[in-house]
Amino acid sequence: MPIVESEKVVRTADLKARTKQFALRMMKMVDALPRTIQGRAIAKQIIRSATSVAANYRAACRARSRAEFIAKIGIVEEEADESCFWLELIIDSGLLNEDRIRPLLSEAGELVAIMAASRKSAIGNRRSPIP
Numbered sequence: 614m615p616i617v618e619s620e621k622v623v624r625t626a627d628l629k630a631r632t633k634q635f636a637l638r639m640m641k642m643v644d645a646l647p648r649t650i651q652g653r654a655i656a657k658q659i660i661r662s663a664t665s666v667a668a669n670y671r672a673a674c675r676a677r678s679r680a681e682f683i684a685k686i687g688i689v690e691e692e693a694d695e696s697c698f699w700l701e702l703i704i705d706s707g708l709l710n711e712d713r714i715r716p717l718l719s720e721a722g723e724l725v726a727i728m729a730a731s732r733k734s735a736i737g738n739r740r741s742p743i744p
Contacts, residue, residue, distance in 0.1 A: 625674055628727070632667040632689075635720055639663035639696065642717060646708055655708065659699040665692040666724060683735050690728035696721045 639659055646652035666689055673685035700718040704711045 629671060632670045636664045636667040652708055655699055662692045662695040679735060683732055686728050686732045690725055693721050693724040
């Protein structure tokens with residue numbers, strides 16, 4: 614059954630809030646990273662990728678065409694996946710306790726899956742074939 618317009622608006626608003634909360638949670642987490650060369654380098658990268666998830670999702674919601682939406686959602690997917698990478702690196706390097714990072718890693722993984730599904734759905738709904 615297709616999603617009715619009001620459900621789509623609610624889902625969009627929920628994802629806007631969710632991606633923004635993800636960025637805010639990541640911003641708080643980086644404050645706990647050690648003030649070492651490694652900690653500062655990862656902090657800068659993870660802030661960029663996490664805030665990009667929220668900013669580009671917001672931009673995708675304002676896309677003027679299906680092609681623009683697909684491109685922006687693709688960026689969101691990539692940035693969420695990059696956030697996963699940095700979180701995995703924090704765990705693997707022992708910079709922070711794994712218990713602190715796991716919920717963020719789980720959320721980043723869920724966002725990757727949601728955006729990948731959204732992108733695939735948008736591509737599938739396109740009338741013209743993918744080049």
